[in-house]
Each structure stands twice: as structure tokens, then as C-alpha cells.
Amino acid sequence: MTSIRxxxxxxxxxxxxxxxxxxxxxxxxxxxxxxxxxxxxxxxQLITIYGAHTHLGMLNAVNRQLPLHRGREEFxxxxxxxxxxxxxxxxxxxxxxxxxxxxxxxxxxSSDYGRxxxxxAFTAIVTLGVEFHLxxxxxxxxxxxxxxxxxxxxxxxxxxxxxxxxxxxxxxxxRVALAAMITLAVCLGMNRWNFKVAFDWRETRSLIRxxxxxxxxxxxxxxxxxxxxxxxxxxLDEQAMGHYALCFAVAxxxxxxxxxxxxxxxxxxxxxxAKEGLSRNLLRRCVQASLLSVAAxxxxxxxxxxxxxxxxxxxxxxxxxxxxxxxxxxxxxxxLSLAAGPTYFLISTMQKRRQLVALIAGTATMVxxxxxxxxxxxxxxxxxxxxxTAVYISGLWAIVxxxxxxxxxxx
Numbered sequence: 001m002t003s004i005r006x007x008x009x010x011x012x013x014x015x016x017x018x019x020x021x022x023x024x025x026x027x028x029x030x031x032x033x034x035x036x037x038x039x040x041x042x043x044x045q046l047i048t049i050y051g052a053h054t055h056l057g058m059l060n061a062v063n064r065q066l067p068l069h070r071g072r073e074e075f076x077x078x079x080x081x082x083x084x085x086x087x088x089x090x091x092x093x094x095x096x097x098x099x100x101x102x103x104x105x106x107x108x109x110s111s112d113y114g115r116x117x118x119x120x121a122f123t124a125i126v127t128l129g130v131e132f133h134l135x136x137x138x139x140x141x142x143x144x145x146x147x148x149x150x151x152x153x154x155x156x157x158x159x160x161x162x163x164x165x166x167x168x169x170x171x172x173x174x175r176v177a178l179a180a181m182i183t184l185a186v187c188l189g190m191n192r193w194n195f196k197v198a199f200d201w202r203e204t205r206s207l208i209r210x211x212x213x214x215x216x217x218x219x220x221x222x223x224x225x226x227x228x229x230x231x232x233x234x235x236l237d238e239q240a241m242g243h244y245a246l247c248f249a250v251a252x253x254x255x256x257x258x259x260x261x262x263x264x265x266x267x268x269x270x271x272x273x274a275k276e277g278l279s280r281n282l283l284r285r286c287v288q289a290s291l292l293s294v295a296a297x298x299x300x301x302x303x304x305x306x307x308x309x310x311x312x313x314x315x316x317x318x319x320x321x322x323x324x325x326x327x328x329x330x331x332x333x334x335x336l337s338l339a340a341g342p343t344y345f346l347i348s349t350m351q352k353r354r355q356l357v358a359l360i361a362g363t364a365t366m367v368x369x370x371x372x373x374x375x376x377x378x379x380x381x382x383x384x385x386x387x388x389t390a391v392y393i394s395g396l397w398a399i400v401x402x403x404x405x406x407x408x409x410x411x
Contacts (some may be wrong), residue, residue, distance in 0.1 A: 002261055010167050012147075016256075018151065034306040038241075042241050053216075058085050061210040061211030066135065083198040084197075087199045093128055100125065145190045214256035254336070255336070258338075262343055294338055343355075358392050365391040
């Protein structure tokens with residue numbers, strides 16, 4: 001038990017390091033890059049955001065099935081699932097690399113968008129291998145190794161800043177591709193260079209059936225989180241996307257708090273659910289997590305609003321046109337901090353699928369608001385983010401309250 005706790009502490013520390021490194025390096029990149037070039041980069045990141053889920057749910061199944069069978073001491077069964085998943089994922093990755101090769105040979109590399117699409121498609125494919133190994137490490141309670149993989153990736157990203165300084169946009173592409181490859185190599189080394197594969201169509205279909213429902217929810221979360229980025233690509237241009245970069249940087253800071261507080265309260269909520277079911281005590285813990293989160297985010301938001309004009313003028317003058325949208329987006333980040341309790345409440349009570357309804361409602365609200373009601377400006381995108389986030393959070397709390405005030409069997 002002591003070793004597990006030590007691994008979890010190590011993993012949590014690694015996650016915090018990775019987040020802080022991501023925040024620092026993103027601010028440095030914004031400082032160096034021209035808004036239009038950075039806008040192209042930020043738009044193309046949609047490839048990695050969605051490309052990370054092209055495993056058809058198999059990685060979600062691995063994350064679920066391996067700990068289950070290891071917990072039952074069915075080690076042969078766990079190894080079989082691991083090998084089949086590795087084989088099937090290898091085929092997906094090979095197919096993806098073939099597509100990347102066709103893209104490169106077609107002459108796409110002659111344009112900024114083309115080079116970026118090739119590099120980020122390559123990165124998304126390599127990242128599938130990284131995520132597969134992270135699932136294996138977590139299933140074995142090897143959280144230290146999982147955390148180390150994240151630290152390696154974050155460190156390479158930071159160490160690669162000179163590439164960005166000297167080559168700007170192309171430096172961004174080389175850096176992200178190198179970070180993915182080095183991280184995968186480290187994961188393979190930590191897994192003792194295990195390349196055992198098995199091919200079993202029946203087992204593969206079983207993994208996809210198991211993981212697909214989870215994948216749908218995860219994709220819903222990804223779509224919701226990336227919808228402001230998607231709307232800018234759809235309705236505006238790369239210059240506007242670049243000016244919005246400060247919103248993404250501030251969002252990374254703001255989103256640390258609900259995740260941190262939620263993770264602290266998650267074990268307590270899980271224990272309460274196991275002991276009392278959907279009780280008012282469980283609701284109380286959920287409320288406490290969100291209140292602490294919103295308090296921390298609100299204080300940070302007030303400080304940000306006060307300091308941003310000076311900071312933008314002093315360090316990021318080229319991004320000043322994005323400041324009005326950032327002030328509006330901060331409202332959305334404060335509202336989103338109320339998700340700290342409900343998000344982990346739904347995990348504890350095994351109601352993640354109900355979250356999908358709230359995600360769809362929030363995402364649809366953003367799209368409708370941005371296209372039908374808000375002006376087609378960065379400020380309009382930011383207000384659509386506020387509207388969609390408010391609907392999503394309202395949906396989460398409706399699920400929580402309906403579960404605990406009118407107890408029923410969890411689904």
C-alpha cells in the first residue's frame with residue numbers, strides 16, 4: 001500500500017509539473033510568435049485533439065479491462081488483451097503512417113497548413129502508442145512510470161524552445177514531433193521493449209464494444225473543450241485565432257483548480273457512495289469541492305483581470321486585440337470551475353454517460369449562439385463560450401441534484 005501511495009504522489013506531482021511547464025512554455029511561444037503564424041498552429045492542433053481518439057475505443061477498453069483482470073489475478077487474460085490491443089493498434093498506426101506518407105508525397109509540405117497537417121497527423125499517430133503504454137502502466141499501478149512519461153514529454157517540449165526561437169512555426173512542428181517520438185521511446189524502454197502482438201478479430205470487436213461507449217463520452221468532452229477553437233476556424237481566420245492564444249494560455253491556469261480539487265474529493269466521494277449510496281452526504285462533498293474550486297478560480301480571475309492590461313502591454317503587445325475576448329472568456333472559466341464536484345461525482349457514481357447529455361447541450365448552445373446570435377468576432381466567440389459553459393454546468397448540477405435529492409439506482 002505504501003508503494004502505491006508513493007506512486008500516486010509521484011504521478012500527481014508529475015502531472016502538476018507537466019501543467020506548469022505547459023503554461024510557461026505556451027506564454028514564451030506567444031511572446032515570440034506572430035499572431036497569424038501562431039493562429040495556423042493553434043488551428044491545426046485540432047488534428048491532435050481529435051486524432052488522439054482514432055483508436056476506435058480500444059484504449060478506453062484497455063484502461064478498463066486490464067485493471068479489472070489484474071485485480072481478479074487473471075494475469076494470462078490481461079496479457080492476452082494487452083497483446084491483442086497492441087496488435088490492432090499497430091495496424092491502425094501503420095495505416096495512419098501510410099496516410100501521412102501520401103500527404104508528404106502529394107506536395108502538401110509546400111504550404112504552412114500542409115506542413116503542419118503532416119507533422120501533427122504524425123504526432124497524433126505516435127501519441128496513440130504513448131497513450132497505450134500509459135494505460136498499461138496505470139493498470140499495473142505503475143503510476144511513477146506513467147508520470148515519468150509525462151515529465152519526459154513536458155521536458156522535451158520546454159527544451160525544444162530554441163527550435164521555436166530560431167525557426168518559429170517550423171520549430172513548433174519539429175518540437176512536437178520530436179517530443180512524441182522521444183516519449184514513445186521512453187515508454188517502450190520502461191515496458192522492457194515488449195513488442196508481443198496477437199491478432200484476434202473476436203477479441204478486437206469485444207474491446208471496441210467495451211470501449212466505444214466510453215470513447216463517445218471522451219469525444220464529447222474533447223469537442224466541448226475545443227469548440228471555441230473550432231468556431232474560430234469555422235467563422236474567423238488565423239489572425240483571430242492567434243489573438244485568441246492568450247485565452248488558451250489563461251484557460252490552462254484556470255482549469256488546474258477544478259481538476260485538482262475534484263481529484264482531492266474524488267476518493268472521499270467514492271467511499272461515501274460505496275457506504276451510503278446516492279446520499280445527501282455525498283451531495284455535500286460535491287458542493288464543497290465546487291465551492292473551493294470556484295473560490296480559487298474567482299480570486300485568480302480577479303487578479304488576472306487587474307493584471308492583464310499591464311501584462312499584455314508589456315509582454316504581448318501584438319496580442320492586445322484579443323484582450324476584450326479574454327476578459328469575457330474568464331467568465332466562462334469561473335463558471336466551469338463549478339464542475340469540480342459534479343465531474344468526479346459522476347465518476348464515483350458511475351453516471352458518466354449521463355454527462356454526455358449535458359455535453360451535447362452545452363456544445364450545441366455554443367454553436368447556435370456563435371452562428372445565430374453573437375457577432376462574428378472574437379468577443380462573439382467568447383460569449384458563446386460563456387453561454388455553452390453555463391448550459392453544460394447547469395446540466396451537470398441537474399444530474400447531481402436529481403440523483404441525490406431523489407435517490408435511485410445509479411446507471
